[in-house]
Amino acid sequence: MNPQRKAQPDVGLIVPCYNEEEVLPQLLDRLSRITADWPYPVYVLFVNDGSRDRTQEILDAACVANPAFACVQFSRNFGHQAAVTAGLVHAKGDVIAVIDADLQDPPEFILTMIEKWREGYDVVYGIRTNRKESGLLRLAYATFYRMLKKMANVDLPLDAGDFSLMDRRVVDRINALPEHNRFIRGLRGWVGFKQIGLPYEREARQAGAPKYNMRRLVNLALDGLISFSSVPLRIAAWVGALASLLGFVLMVFSIVGGLFYGRTPTGWTSLAVMLLFFGGIQLIVLGIIGEYVGRIFDEVKNRPHYVVNARTGWAGNSDDPA
Numbered sequence: 001m002n003p004q005r006k007a008q009p010d011v012g013l014i015v016p017c018y019n020e021e022e023v024l025p026q027l028l029d030r031l032s033r034i035t036a037d038w039p040y041p042v043y044v045l046f047v048n049d050g051s052r053d054r055t056q057e058i059l060d061a062a063c064v065a066n067p068a069f070a071c072v073q074f075s076r077n078f079g080h081q082a083a084v085t086a087g088l089v090h091a092k093g094d095v096i097a098v099i100d101a102d103l104q105d106p107p108e109f110i111l112t113m114i115e116k117w118r119e120g121y122d123v124v125y126g127i128r129t130n131r132k133e134s135g136l137l138r139l140a141y142a143t144f145y146r147m148l149k150k151m152a153n154v155d156l157p158l159d160a161g162d163f164s165l166m167d168r169r170v171v172d173r174i175n176a177l178p179e180h181n182r183f184i185r186g187l188r189g190w191v192g193f194k195q196i197g198l199p200y201e202r203e204a205r206q207a208g209a210p211k212y213n214m215r216r217l218v219n220l221a222l223d224g225l226i227s228f229s230s231v232p233l234r235i236a237a238w239v240g241a242l243a244s245l246l247g248f249v250l251m252v253f254s255i256v257g258g259l260f261y262g263r264t265p266t267g268w269t270s271l272a273v274m275l276l277f278f279g280g281i282q283l284i285v286l287g288i289i290g291e292y293v294g295r296i297f298d299e300v301k302n303r304p305h306y307v308v309n310a311r312t313g314w315a316g317n318s319d320d321p322a
Contacts (some may be wrong), residue, residue: 005118010041012093013107016083017059018049020101024058027101034107035068036164040114045315046052047087050077057292063313070105070313078306081182084162088171088184090169092313096167098184102204105163114199122193125185128202149311161185167193180305209210 020027030137035042059071072090074083086097088250095117103128113124149159162184168173173182173191189195275318 007118008040009094009114009117010037010092011110012044012045012091012096013042013044013110014084014087014091014096015044015101016049016050016080016098017055017085017101018077018083019051019053019055021051021054021058023102024055024062028058028062029104031069032066035066038111041093042068043092045091046071046086047083047090048073049080049083050074055062060312067314070310070315072308072315073305073310073312075309077190078182079095079110080162081184082306084184085182090311091171092314094168095165095170096171099164100163105161105184106200106203109198110165111199116196116198117165117167120194122167122170122198123164123188123195124166125188125195126161127197127199128161128163129199163304164188169193173214173240180301180303185278187305227302235288239281248273 013034015025015027015031031044035044044066046062046069048056048059056071056073059069063069063071068233070090072086074086087098088096095114097107097110099110101109108127113126116124133288168186170188170191170193174187175185177191
């Protein structure tokens with residue numbers, strides 16, 4: 001054990017929720033046992049990300065029944081990363097853990113993470129093994145993580161999501177970062193400190209339907225790539241250079257053919273193909289640039305990451321102005 005680490009740390013758990021009324025009874029039962037049985041004080045913070053079902057009603061009752069529970073309710077759905085951001089701002093404890101409400105990330109595994117923290121690690125993140133999603137979704141996740149690791153300008157571990165345990169000083173550094181389009185696992189890697197990954201078997205969702213559809217996954221992937229890599233811009237530049245080189249080669253081919261062989265590409269087909277090809281290249285390059293410009297626009301507006309509608313439980317005493 002690291003002598004600088006407390007033997008009995010206060011533990012904060014952040015649980016983002018969006019339309020989770022079906023899985024909440026199981027989640028609350030397991031978290032209630034944790035708050036009663038663990039040898040550490042545990043403070044559980046639920047972040048209701050604009051749910052439209054009975055999620056808030058269930059959480060309000062849970063916060064009344066268990067003083068270790070609290071809830072922050074958004075005015076609308078702001079997204080998972082905004083919910084995690086709010087959790088990091090409102091959570092209290094010497095160490096802060098982030099878990100999903102669907103119980104795919106076993107909350108009991110946090111005890112193992114705490115032991116690593118006591119050894120001196122500032123960030124302990126879970127490495128997912130034996131995922132229970134469909135083959136297509138597993139392939140999409142694997143492709144994204146490996147592409148991001150190759151392209152990012154920070155060291156991002158493979159197959160590691162938001163499920164993690166962070167020392168308070170790491171959380172404070174992440175909270176101080178001002179950017180709007182937040183990719184928490186990337187920010188977690190960017191701030192540095194001593195980090196280690198622990199493999200765990202990711203369970204199937206216990207109840208309800210997954211909230212991350214393909215559109216949300218693509219948006220998350222774009223946020224990760226654009227926030228931590230300029231490689232797409234370099235690719236756009238190289239594609240433009242190759243397209244120009246191809247155009248130059250075709251021009252030389254046409255001139256040489258016309259002067260020495262009396263033959264040049266004829267007909268509207270070749271012209272249409274060239275126009276479509278170069279037009280497509282230009283649109284792709286403009287689209288990549290547009291993604292970066294759009295995120296610059298979001299940052300310049302400097303709007304808050306989320307809007308809080310209500311706080312219950314111990315979070316009602318928070319001094320966060322959002």
